[in-house]
Amino acid sequence: MSAFAALLFSWVLQVDSPPVKGKMLHNFTLQQAGGAMYSTAQQTALKGLVLVFTCNHCPFARLYTQRLNQLARRCDTSGMKLLAINSMDTLVYEDETLLEMQKRAKEETFQFPYLQDPEQQVAKMMGAGCTPQAFILWKERGTWVMRYSGAIDNNGQEPEHAVSYIGAALDDLLSGRMVRTPYTQAFGCKIYYRNNDD
Amino acid sequence: MQRKPAQQSKHMSNKDEYERAAKKSQPKRTFPQRLTSKQSMSVQTTRPIFAALLMLCGKTTVQAQYQTMRIPQALYGKEFKLTLKDSFRQLRTGNQTITSGINGDFWGPTLFINKGDTVRMDVLNKLNDSTTLHWHGFHLPAVMDGGPHQVIPPNTRWKPYWKVTNQASTYWYHPHLHEMTQEHMTKGLGGLIIVRDSMEATLALPRTYGTDDIPLVLTSRRYDAANQFVYKNSAYGDYLLSNGTPNATFTLPRQMVRLRILNADIERGYNLGFSDNRTFYVIGNDGGLLEAPVSLTRLPVYVGERYEILVDLSGLAEGNTLDLKAYNSGRSNSFPGGEPGTSGVFGSLLNNTDFSVLHIIVGARTSNPILNLPTTLVKQTYLKAGDATNTRTLNVTNGQPANSPFRFDNKLFDIKFINHQVIRNTVEKWSVTNNNVFGHCFHIHDVQFKIVSRSSGPIAAYETGWKDAFFISRNETVAFVARFSDEADPQHPFMYHCHFGNHEDEGMMAQFVVAEPTQGTAEQHTPAKFQAYPNPANDKIYLTSEDPSSQIYYVNVVNAAGKTVMMLPQPQAGIEVSNLAPGVYFLHITNQRDKHQSVITFLKR
Numbered sequence A: 001m002s003a004f005a006a007l008l009f010s011w012v013l014q015v016d017s018p019p020v021k022g023k024m025l026h027n028f029t030l031q032q033a034g035g036a037m038y039s040t041a042q043q044t045a046l047k048g049l050v051l052v053f054t055c056n057h058c059p060f061a062r063l064y065t066q067r068l069n070q071l072a073r074r075c076d077t078s079g080m081k082l083l084a085i086n087s088m089d090t091l092v093y094e095d096e097t098l099l100e101m102q103k104r105a106k107e108e109t110f111q112f113p114y115l116q117d118p119e120q121q122v123a124k125m126m127g128a129g130c131t132p133q134a135f136i137l138w139k140e141r142g143t144w145v146m147r148y149s150g151a152i153d154n155n156g157q158e159p160e161h162a163v164s165y166i167g168a169a170l171d172d173l174l175s176g177r178m179v180r181t182p183y184t185q186a187f188g189c190k191i192y193y194r195n196n197d198d
Numbered sequence B: 001m002q003r004k005p006a007q008q009s010k011h012m013s014n015k016d017e018y019e020r021a022a023k024k025s026q027p028k029r030t031f032p033q034r035l036t037s038k039q040s041m042s043v044q045t046t047r048p049i050f051a052a053l054l055m056l057c058g059k060t061t062v063q064a065q066y067q068t069m070r071i072p073q074a075l076y077g078k079e080f081k082l083t084l085k086d087s088f089r090q091l092r093t094g095n096q097t098i099t100s101g102i103n104g105d106f107w108g109p110t111l112f113i114n115k116g117d118t119v120r121m122d123v124l125n126k127l128n129d130s131t132t133l134h135w136h137g138f139h140l141p142a143v144m145d146g147g148p149h150q151v152i153p154p155n156t157r158w159k160p161y162w163k164v165t166n167q168a169s170t171y172w173y174h175p176h177l178h179e180m181t182q183e184h185m186t187k188g189l190g191g192l193i194i195v196r197d198s199m200e201a202t203l204a205l206p207r208t209y210g211t212d213d214i215p216l217v218l219t220s221r222r223y224d225a226a227n228q229f230v231y232k233n234s235a236y237g238d239y240l241l242s243n244g245t246p247n248a249t250f251t252l253p254r255q256m257v258r259l260r261i262l263n264a265d266i267e268r269g270y271n272l273g274f275s276d277n278r279t280f281y282v283i284g285n286d287g288g289l290l291e292a293p294v295s296l297t298r299l300p301v302y303v304g305e306r307y308e309i310l311v312d313l314s315g316l317a318e319g320n321t322l323d324l325k326a327y328n329s330g331r332s333n334s335f336p337g338g339e340p341g342t343s344g345v346f347g348s349l350l351n352n353t354d355f356s357v358l359h360i361i362v363g364a365r366t367s368n369p370i371l372n373l374p375t376t377l378v379k380q381t382y383l384k385a386g387d388a389t390n391t392r393t394l395n396v397t398n399g400q401p402a403n404s405p406f407r408f409d410n411k412l413f414d415i416k417f418i419n420h421q422v423i424r425n426t427v428e429k430w431s432v433t434n435n436n437v438f439g440h441c442f443h444i445h446d447v448q449f450k451i452v453s454r455s456s457g458p459i460a461a462y463e464t465g466w467k468d469a470f471f472i473s474r475n476e477t478v479a480f481v482a483r484f485s486d487e488a489d490p491q492h493p494f495m496y497h498c499h500f501g502n503h504e505d506e507g508m509m510a511q512f513v514v515a516e517p518t519q520g521t522a523e524q525h526t527p528a529k530f531q532a533y534p535n536p537a538n539d540k541i542y543l544t545s546e547d548p549s550s551q552i553y554y555v556n557v558v559n560a561a562g563k564t565v566m567m568l569p570q571p572q573a574g575i576e577v578s579n580l581a582p583g584v585y586f587l588h589i590t591n592q593r594d595k596h597q598s599v600i601t602f603l604k605r
Helices: A002-009 A061-076 A098-107 A121-126 A165-174 B015-023 B037-042 B181-187 B501-506
Strands: A011-013 A029-032 A037-039 A048-053 A080-086 A114-116 A133-140 A143-150 A192-194 B050-054 B061-065 B074-076 B079-089 B097-102 B110-114 B118-126 B134-136 B156-158 B161-163 B169-174 B191-196 B213-221 B239-242 B248-253 B256-263 B270-274 B280-285 B288-296 B299-301 B306-312 B321-327 B354-363 B390-398 B406-408 B420-423 B426-434 B440-444 B450-454 B469-472 B476-484 B489-498 B509-515 B530-533 B540-545 B552-559 B564-569 B583-591 B597-604
Touching (some): A048 A061, A048 A121, A048 A143, A061 A165, A143 A165, B097 B181, B169 B256, B169 B280, B191 B256, B213 B354, B239 B248, B390 B420, B426 B440, B489 B501, B530 B583, B530 B597
Parallel strands (some): A048 A080, A080 A114, B074 B110, B079 B118, B110 B191, B213 B256, B248 B354, B390 B426, B420 B509
Antiparallel strands (some): A011 A192, A029 A037, A029 A114, A048 A133, A133 A143, B079 B097, B118 B161, B134 B169, B213 B239, B256 B306, B270 B299, B280 B288, B280 B306, B321 B354, B390 B406, B426 B476, B440 B469, B440 B489, B450 B476, B530 B540, B583 B597
């Protein structure tokens, strides 16, 4: 009878404590929904990266497409880059395959790379716990340093009433200041990590 | 990293802890001051009412803007499609709250079924999480019960069915995944099931759903700073939701009205009464109508319990208002010394206060109103203590010292351990003793029982009917009798547990199987071999065996990637495969007789 629970117990959940502010992070290379590879190591000219963990099946994460497009345009004109990353387990969620990611990126006109994290390594490195969850990595002395972690803003369904947390963090960084609110609470659909020990 | 089931935090569960938690200072929470424009538009109250409420304890002045209470969609028939999915709802000013719903964004439809029918459920889990769906109060095969063993992974379909033998009453369905129950319940998963039968149909009772026959599901919620439900280290919500509606109001016709009340909260009890102290009448308990209405002015409703009441509004004029309230002020409920203050795990803005659960506006009489209270209801043949041929005793234990979860008989729930074996068709008396620091709500699966004694005093007239849940206070013993009939399944257990979501998650749960008297002497059989046809298949696939006595206990349909896509307890006739994507699948078949498992491969065109 415990076999019915096998899939459940093959998951582990990342502890959702705030990631360490100022944590230094490694470069990574992931496949884009369009097929090409994207490597952060090659982005030598960028000031920073905005990483947004998102997915196809989470209704709350799906509210943010237009806002991510706007944010991507701001990044592009500010010497930064927005990357959307899908770390959901494709065995469990059939909506999260590379093919489905490609369909969605096309249908919703994503103006940013939509990367698949099939081994969930980038999510683990970042400490991502849910979708949507945003991070800002700032290039400092040639190293990516985490300067913001949390929600994109404070109103999913009513962007006209939202206060953009990530926008404020970008304002600070692009003005040469330390981020005044480096952590906010992210919430949405949990990212469950496959337990490769099972 | 932690394993997922361990992610559920350890809730404080005892006197020391809640007292300590109550003393812990926390930021003062305030009531929402305004709703969004979208919420305001949804208010359909004929006369917008802005009532200033003076909170007795917090001395907090609040402004209540009533919202028309939602009535869950009614579904009728024998086959029901239930899709569980994540969503969000605008419950407070600002950010939306992440919720889960069934065929909607919060809670689920009310299913109307008839006694004697075989009902078939097509449950599709589109949640981000695994879950289960338990048919609370129903007598049915254990493998259909939806307890912690019937885990439905995301994107998996579960298709249980059973013949309805329960009497007309109000039942419900809710998630029951061990260590995740509180979270899933808090997010809003669940729904009512209304059983109708020929006896109830002969009575002159209100039964126009949503007009004079009103579902009323009571829960409370705590929100964090981002407007999200709190389900860790919190057992008492600060804000009431009636059918998922905050500050609920509803227009009821000036005639006899039936309310079907369910306490779907985590721990909170509701001592219900009307604001004008009018008499109302309990006509039904968890599992059936009473023999006659019971009049009263206050009715305590604890977690998991359902009561059907009649209230006569015929003496009021259209436009009059009154409130159905929880008169919880001064009641100890589970707590020694009364409900604690506003902060901590057991704290709540609602604690030790009286508060409205439904603001009632009296409306026009309907064309065929029920105006009289029936003097008698249904002739019941209740079990008596003397009918029992076996007695079991259970004790509530642990909870002390701090961080020690409550348990039954010193044993935490172990999904692989069968605590009791009951022989099929026996009547048993179970005696539950709570010589402990906290009250609990006891619930047992599979049966409706009759409470035969309470050590604290006489059994209240309003709980003399068929029950599947009861509140047991501190220093009390409650005994009930039940018949464990029909299907035996020595492998698949039923649960009994505290229905406080946090308590059952922590392990205050145990399990029993119903077995044939002769079971235990295993006979040797040659494992049955099954064949599938047609193969390849387009729409349906049939299973046969060379041994005509072979029956199938369970089939899991697994795709080529190894993911279970359908869970089919005791499938009958052809297995519907038309909704599967083309490809190779594996049928994992468990034989009924010996539970031997075999695998057949088939191709879906």
